[in-house]
Amino acid sequence: MTEACTFVIFGATGDLARNKLLPALYHLHAAGRLNRDTRILASGRRHQDREAWLAETRSDLASSVRGGLSEEVFSRFADRTDYIRGDLNDAQFYELLHQKLSEKQAYPTDIAFYMALSPADYAGVIEKLDQVGLLEETKGWRRVVIEKPFGKDLQSAGQLQSQLARHLHEEQIFRIDHYLGKETVRNILVFRFGNALMEPLWNRNTIDHIQIIHAEPQGIGKRGATYENSGALRDMVQSHLLQLLTFVAMESPISMAADALHAEKLKVLKSIRPIPADRVNECAVRGQYAAGTVQGQSVVDYRCEQNVAADSRTETFAALKLHIDNWRWAGVPFLLRTGKRMAEKQALVAICFKKPPQQFFRASHVHCEASNWLLIGIQPHECMRLEMTVKAPGEALDTRQTSLDASFRRADETVNDAYEDLLLDIINGDRSLFLSYEEVQQAWRIVDPVLQAWEKPENDLHLYPAGSWGPAAADALFEEPCRFWRNTL
Ligand code: BG6
Numbered sequence: 001m002t003e004a005c006t007f008v009i010f011g012a013t014g015d016l017a018r019n020k021l022l023p024a025l026y027h028l029h030a031a032g033r034l035n036r037d038t039r040i041l042a043s044g045r046r047h048q049d050r051e052a053w054l055a056e057t058r059s060d061l062a063s064s065v066r067g068g069l070s071e072e073v074f075s076r077f078a079d080r081t082d083y084i085r086g087d088l089n090d091a092q093f094y095e096l097l098h099q100k101l102s103e104k105q106a107y108p109t110d111i112a113f114y115m116a117l118s119p120a121d122y123a124g125v126i127e128k129l130d131q132v133g134l135l136e137e138t139k140g141w142r143r144v145v146i147e148k149p150f151g152k153d154l155q156s157a158g159q160l161q162s163q164l165a166r167h168l169h170e171e172q173i174f175r176i177d178h179y180l181g182k183e184t185v186r187n188i189l190v191f192r193f194g195n196a197l198m199e200p201l202w203n204r205n206t207i208d209h210i211q212i213i214h215a216e217p218q219g220i221g222k223r224g225a226t227y228e229n230s231g232a233l234r235d236m237v238q239s240h241l242l243q244l245l246t247f248v249a250m251e252s253p254i255s256m257a258a259d260a261l262h263a264e265k266l267k268v269l270k271s272i273r274p275i276p277a278d279r280v281n282e283c284a285v286r287g288q289y290a291a292g293t294v295q296g297q298s299v300v301d302y303r304c305e306q307n308v309a310a311d312s313r314t315e316t317f318a319a320l321k322l323h324i325d326n327w328r329w330a331g332v333p334f335l336l337r338t339g340k341r342m343a344e345k346q347a348l349v350a351i352c353f354k355k356p357p358q359q360f361f362r363a364s365h366v367h368c369e370a371s372n373w374l375l376i377g378i379q380p381h382e383c384m385r386l387e388m389t390v391k392a393p394g395e396a397l398d399t400r401q402t403s404l405d406a407s408f409r410r411a412d413e414t415v416n417d418a419y420e421d422l423l424l425d426i427i428n429g430d431r432s433l434f435l436s437y438e439e440v441q442q443a444w445r446i447v448d449p450v451l452q453a454w455e456k457p458e459n460d461l462h463l464y465p466a467g468s469w470g471p472a473a474a475d476a477l478f479e480e481p482c483r484f485w486r487n488t489l
Contacts, residue, residue, distance in 0.1 A: 002427045004037035004108040005140075006101065010088065010125060011116035012042030013053070015223075016147065018060045020178070021116060024419035026061050029080070030073045033424060039107050040081040041100070050083040057081075066414065088117070088125055094132040101134070109140030112174075112426050115147060118226070122146055123163040130167040137172075143426055145174045148239040149230065150435075153451060154444035161437050174426050175435040179240040180247075181418030181425075184378040186433075187408045188247045188349070189256075191376075191384060201353070202328075208371065209333045209478075211350040211486055212244050215342035215469070217294045220316070224307030232318040233286070233447055233454070236338040242269065242443045243435070244378075245334055248349055249324055258431040262439065269442035271326040280453035285462065285474040287317030289341040292466030299341060299466045313461050315454065316340040319474040322446070335477055337485060341466035347378035350486035361389075361399045370401050377489050382415065383407060385489065 007025070009017050022042075028034045047053040058078075062069040084100055086093030101107050113129065115122050126144060129135050135142050144164075151157025164173060179185055192198055201207070214236055220227040227235065246265035253260040275283050291301045302308060302316050317339035324334065353372040370389055377383035384406040392400040409415060425433055453459050462471030469487050478484065 002033070002035050002038070002424055003110065004035040005110040005112060005427050006039050006041060006107040007112050007114065007423075007427075008041045008043065008097075008101075009114045009116055010043050010121075012083070013044035013046040013056075014116055016116040017042070017044075017114075018057070019064065020417070020419045021114065021423070022057055023061060023064050024417055024423055026065055026074070026077055027417065027420050028423065029077045030065075030070070033420075034080075037108055038080060038427075041107070042081060042083045043086060043097070044083070045085065045087060047083065048085060050081075053083040054078055054081070088121055088128075091128060091131070094128045094134065098132045098134055110142075111140065112143045112145060114145045117147075119147070119149060119151075119160075123160060126164060126167050135167055135172075141172075141429070142168075143172050143174055143429070144168055145176055145426055147176055149234050150175055150437075150440045151444065152229070152234060154441065154448050157437075157440055157444050161440075170437070171429075171431070173437075174431060175437070175440060176422060177239050177243050177433075177435055178418040178422065179243055179378075180433040181420075181422035182378060183408070183415045183418075184376070184382045185244065185247060187384070188244075188376060190408075191406075193252050204328065204330050204332050206353055207332050208352045208354045209335060209483065210248060210352070211335045211337070211348075212241050212248070213336075213346060213348050213350065213486065214241060214338040215344065215346045215487070216340055217342060217344055217467075219289065219299060219302070219341050219466070220305055220308070222306060224305050227316075228308055228312060228314050231286075231314045231454075232316055232338050232340070233320075233450060237318055237320060237336055238443045238447045241336045241338060242446065243439075244349060245322070245336065246439075248351075249329060249334070251328070256432060258434070261432050262436040266436065266438050266442065267326075268324060269439055269446065271324045271329075272442075272446050273323040273325050274445070275322075275449045277449050277453060280450050281459065283321045283477070284450045284453075285317075285319045285471065285477060286315035286454055286460070287339065287462040287464045287471040287474070288312070288314065289316050289339075289466045290463045292341070292468065294341055294467040295344070302341075313454075313457065315461065317342075317462075317464060317470045317474075319470070319477055320447075320450065321477045333479075335485075337470065337474060339464075339470045343467055343469055343487070345380050346488065348486070348489065349376040349378070350374075351376075352483070352486075361391075361397045370399070373486065375403075375486070375489050381489055382409065383489060 151160050246268045249268045250264040253264045289302045319337040322334045351374040373387040375385045386404040387401050389399045390402045392398040462473045464471040
């Protein structure tokens with residue numbers, strides 16, 4: 001059981017709060033994982049009062065929570081929530097907030113502030129919280145949760161960090177990346193460091209290349225205005241995919257404590273070879289979806305989406321080839337790829353092993369003889385699958401592929417949403433699955449040259465039909481023949 005605290009959500013009427021945070025809090029509450037006295041204070045501008053906000057929250061939860069909404073559970077959940085309406089730019093709002101949080105016995109004195117806001121608002125809100133004394137830790141702890149993107153490039157991340165550092169010390173800042181809360185992602189650490197079997201194979205001697213892939217059939221929905229200032233590289237690669245890469249590539253940490261994990265992840269990021277400004281086209285490919293059919297539905301061009309410029313050059317697809325210059329990974333390319341409006345949802349890490357030095361057998365089903373692959377399915381299919389070559393029954397020594405499956409959960413077990421465990425980590429003060437500023441800095445260092453090159457109109461933007469696997473140009477990132485993107489498990 002966690003300790004009692006107050007959870008303040010700024011931006012409580014926005015998509016993140018409605019689709020992720022409130023369902024996660026509801027699930028934690030329903031499972032008895034929140035302290036009885038924990039209170040949730042939601043703040044937004046859209047609803048006039050608590051009743052209006054609760055009515056919308058109830059209807060959102062009814063359509064999203066696992067197993068359906070229980071009225072009884074919801075009513076007890078509602079008992080621990082309150083709503084405060086206010087304008088984040090108005091100094092008076094913070095006075096009111098302070099008064100409310102000081103109400104005798106109503107709110108536990110340990111407080112987490114969740115910034116479910118536009119990144120442009122983070123610094124201002126934190127400054128104003130400090131001005132009214134809400135960040136002082138005299139009566140309890142104060143933690144601030146910051147969503148990605150942390151800045152929009154290396155320079156702006158530095159500015160944001162200096163602004164935060166004026167009001168908070170590092171242990172108070174929780175830079176969240178929800179991918180690190182996924183069970184399947186944390187399982188990468190257990191699979192690597194809980195089995196002696198993998199370690200001798202996990203290096204340049206046996207691994208040919210590694211792919212880290214995120215594809216989704218959804219477009220940008222109502223996020224046009226935000227997405228236009230972001231694009232796939234900032235939205236997915238700088239954060240989630242590079243974090244996945246650190247889990248796959250890091251050395252064994254001395255423990256699973258935050259400092260130990262951060263140190264090993266940072267070493268990996270620091271070892272990633274800089275992409276020279278004049279060679280971006282050899283290492284990076286960008287694309288934008290055009291009209292097409294996704295899972296049986298016709299969809300429009302990215303440029304016809306709401307709040308998107310008719311001549312937008314924002315990428316909805318990004319693929320990157322990176323090299324890690326250290327002993328373990330010298331010469332092993334890491335290929336990262338993400339896209340919206342792709343053929344299907346697929347988040348996976350695909351590790352391709354080197355081929356045997358001699359090929360004696362005839363593969364019956366593929367042009368190039370098959371490699372061994374280790375496939376780590378993150379979603380929607382969680383799996384840990386090792387593809388092997390075996391003999392196909394029959395007189396000849398023909399081969400076929402089969403797989404060894406190491407599923408990490410039993411059929412009767414459910415998987416929590418990533419936000420559930422991460423919210424508990426915030427309450428428990430466990431920063432191991434949150435990012436250090438140095439990691440964020442390194443991630444920007446890696447993608448900044450690409451972002452800068454893509455600002456220039458002469459660099460290609462490849463259109464791809466919605467419902468495909470992205471532009472064919474991304475195939476050229478594989479230098480050797482017989483290498484291809486693993487679209488499916
Ligand atoms: C978010 C991105 O961080 O992750 C979205 O902003 C993306 O654009 C989402 O769709 C993907 O997360 P998941 O967990 O659905 O793979």
